[in-house]
Amino acid sequence: MDLSSAASPTTHHSQPSHIASRLRRILLPIMAVAMVMLALECIVFNMPFWRTLGASTDTNAVHNALGSGLTRSSDGMLTVTDPTNAYLELTADGTSDFLRIDTVDAATISSVRDKTLRQSHSQGDTELAMPSSTVHVRVDIGDTTGRMQSISPSSTRSHYVKAVGAGLVRVWIQEERGAVIPVSDARANVKVPFAFNWIRVGVMALLSALVALWRPGSRLWRIELNPASVRQRLAFAAVMAIPAIALGWSIIAQIIYASPMVFHTAGGYTYDYDQYAHVADSLIAGRPWLDLDVPSELAQAEQPYDVPTRLKLLSDGVSPIYWDYAFHDGHWYSYFGVVPAAVLFAPYRLITGRMLSTGAAEQFLMLLFIIFFSMLMIRTIHRVMPRTSLAAASLTTVSGLLGAQTGYLVYRTNFYQVPFAASLALTSLGLWFWLGAETSARPVLSVDRWRAGDTAPLSLPRLAAGALCIAANFGCRPTFTLAALLAFPLFWPQIRAVIGELRHHRISVAKALRAPLAMLVPAIAVVAPLMAWNHARFGSLFNFGNAYQFTVSDMTRYTTPMADMPSSIWYYLFLPLRFVPQFPWLAISPAPMPVWGYYEVMVGALFTATPVMLLAVLLPYMNNLEMHGLRPWLIGCPMLACGLIVFDAYVGGLGWRYSADFGWLFALASIPATLWLVNGREPSHSLAGANDAASGDGIAHVTPWRWLMRWTVLLLTLFTLSIAVLSCFVLARDDALINNNPTVWHDVASWFSLL
16 A cells, blocks of 8 residues: 555656656757757858958048949949949958948939830830849959959848958959949948848758658658548648748739730840730630731731741831740731630639739649649559658658759749649649549449459549549640550559450440540540630641741741750750859759750759659669559659650750659659668568568668668758759849849848858
8 A cells, every 4th residue: 555655656747757858859959950050140151240340441432433434323323334444443451351332222223224114115115224133243452353243232231242351452343335333332341230031040940840850760750651641631731831821922922013024125026925814815805816916017928937037027127026926827826725824814814804923823833733743642652652651751752843843843933834834733633533543432422433353443533533634734735645645554454354354245335435434525525625726726626836936946847956866865864963163053054966956054954953863763673662553654654754855855955844744754753762762662560661670660770771771862852952942043044033033142142152
């Protein structure tokens, strides 16, 4: 009795002690990481502040002396008259390693831009020099020549430029003759202010969180993936809320501030990026052509697709001639698929009376793709290796999303990307339906199931829904309709069984055709009106009008030179990354061709920018890995991808966006090898892998090799994520951020340029 009463207090106090111990194990690492981040933010990233506390802040005069190549206007701006003598001159006393370049205030810059725009319109859209949003400078001190860097008037932190030394300072303005520079003066001997940047802290916190979640010792490696779990479904919804909130904010902002995206300069093409909105207006009006002006000179031209003919018309002042629109029988058309216009743009116009922003539509479609492709990846992972961990599944899914070119498509939001985003979303959803068609779940109606022989029963509604989605690609990006070929390896057991049943008369023809008809009927219901739409515009069921587009070449005759084909295919897969010593440390990689042909500059290729995708090539050699019937389907993915690479290289040349045609296929094909690397063979009793587990908990005694592989895949995924982010900041790409949003570019660049 005494013993039981004595033991009771011990038991009573053990629970709080256990909770406190667990809290310490959780909170101490978080606090340690937080302290490191705080030190990095306050000390390392603010080192210029600490180094310039003793700066004298002395200045020579109100205004700097100007070189003979610069003139100052009444509004305080500078104009470059001679680039060889365009500099500001001052002196530094050596008390600060930085100088500050002051710019004209934002109100003055805005006023000058508005005035210049009005003047340009009054002169027939003549191109006039606007105040530069990015100014390239070079700071020389004494005999020391500095390196070129850029500043933005709207990015205060970028105004501070590293300039070590004392003596005569020349700030060279490295812009072309006639450039209007919103710079007033430069100041030496300055103090750099302290700046606590929450976005920078957020980036560090995100990277820390990813490492904590995916490191080999994390709890996620001990939790089994279970798509049927309500808790895991709620967790998936919570994770998907992150891109939903991020993209939702961007979508709303673009809708609120949307304006017509039309640009024209005298003697040049007219660039109108609202193609889908114009198609929507045509659908509402009940006509196949676009309501855009056609100059009589163009309508009467014998060879309007001939580039010299078009250039002659432009030089004669004929306008508008729309860039990358299809011109046929005296009307303008869009050669892009009509489905996004019918599903998004036309309803938005009817409901709001406004034109839907192309960028908002593209990012909405990309959000759908992120959700649907994640669902497809998880379903495939669960089929390939039913017992795997949340860590392995999430790591593989993120790698797959990056390999599918999600980063590029989320960033670049013009009309070229809309068909890719739409088809990626539709195809992901369609294959998700098909992959879930083999189901033992109880049907709503008994007629919903179809079975042949001893094979697994198929859900007819899921077959129909998948076929509907994939067929809709015919009106988005038609090459994605080839995903329908993946139905053959996926359902080959059922196809073979029904053929055998028919041969031996064990099944009626009507019953045998139920599954094929469940797929064919919705597909025909989608494709037939799209073919009619093509015929109404160009007189052919399969003519989308891409041969009639006005672009860099006469597309009625252009094909990629055969000499360029090997190079284009190689560049799509293995174009090397090119690193540089300054932000963003990544540059456009040269892609020389034997013969001139169209190509869009890229930073790298599928296997160099997303190296985990290279694991897809191991798939044919993994004969001993059980894939639970998905092996033929997964092997079909890279085979289809290779065909699309050849097609894209021949028809379109080399284009960064064309990687979205096949990247997702390699992502699916890389799943088995990725899971094998991090798990070993299929786990039996342990999530560590059948050959790796030394204890039942699945993580305590993972072999060093498996531990290394998990770290390798984790680091490769973070590397891929870094490349995707840094590629947005790369200079010289077609949609360079430094041109589209110089404030963001320079704000981020200043995180590192002052260190």
